[in-house]
Amino acid sequence: MIVRTTDEITGTERDVAAGNWRSKRIVLGGDRVGFSFHETVIEPGTVNEFHYANHVEAVWLVEGEGTLLDRETGVEYPLAPGTMYLLDGHERHTVTTRTRMRMLCVFNPPVVGTEVHDENGVYPLVTVD
Numbered sequence: 001m002i003v004r005t006t007d008e009i010t011g012t013e014r015d016v017a018a019g020n021w022r023s024k025r026i027v028l029g030g031d032r033v034g035f036s037f038h039e040t041v042i043e044p045g046t047v048n049e050f051h052y053a054n055h056v057e058a059v060w061l062v063e064g065e066g067t068l069l070d071r072e073t074g075v076e077y078p079l080a081p082g083t084m085y086l087l088d089g090h091e092r093h094t095v096t097t098r099t100r101m102r103m104l105c106v107f108n109p110p111v112v113g114t115e116v117h118d119e120n121g122v123y124p125l126v127t128v129d
């Protein structure tokens with residue numbers, strides 16, 4: 001069993017900030033459980049274009065409000081606490097925050113460390129040895 005706290009990982013290599021968001025990655029690929037688990041905060045009043053070509057991501061919004069645009073279909077969804085979205089088709093999408101958002105995110109395959117969006121705007125597929 002692994003028991004870990006947010007305080008333990010804050011300020012460490014598991015605490016990754018990029019652009020308008022900060023991701024505290026409490027489970028990573030090196031934990032060898034097949035997924036990674038993150039708490040992500042996105043700053044208020046921001047427009048964030050995301051695309052995970054190499055990963056499936058599930059996002060469960062805990063705090064905050066805004067909108068989610070599926071850029072593949074043009075469909076826009078309201079985002080509020082309790083809403084989950086599952087990027088099961090590697091959809092290009094845009095998260096627009098009206099307020100500060102805090103969400104819990106699962107990645108499969110797991111993020112292994114400090115991945116941020118590369119020159120193609122996606123997380124590279126990195127495996128653990």
Ligand SMILES: CC(=O)NCC[C@H](N)C(=O)O
Binds near residue numbers: 038040
């Ligand atoms: C949807 C979103 O918040 N993407 C940016 C960060 C990502 N969730 C991560 O935790 O690496």
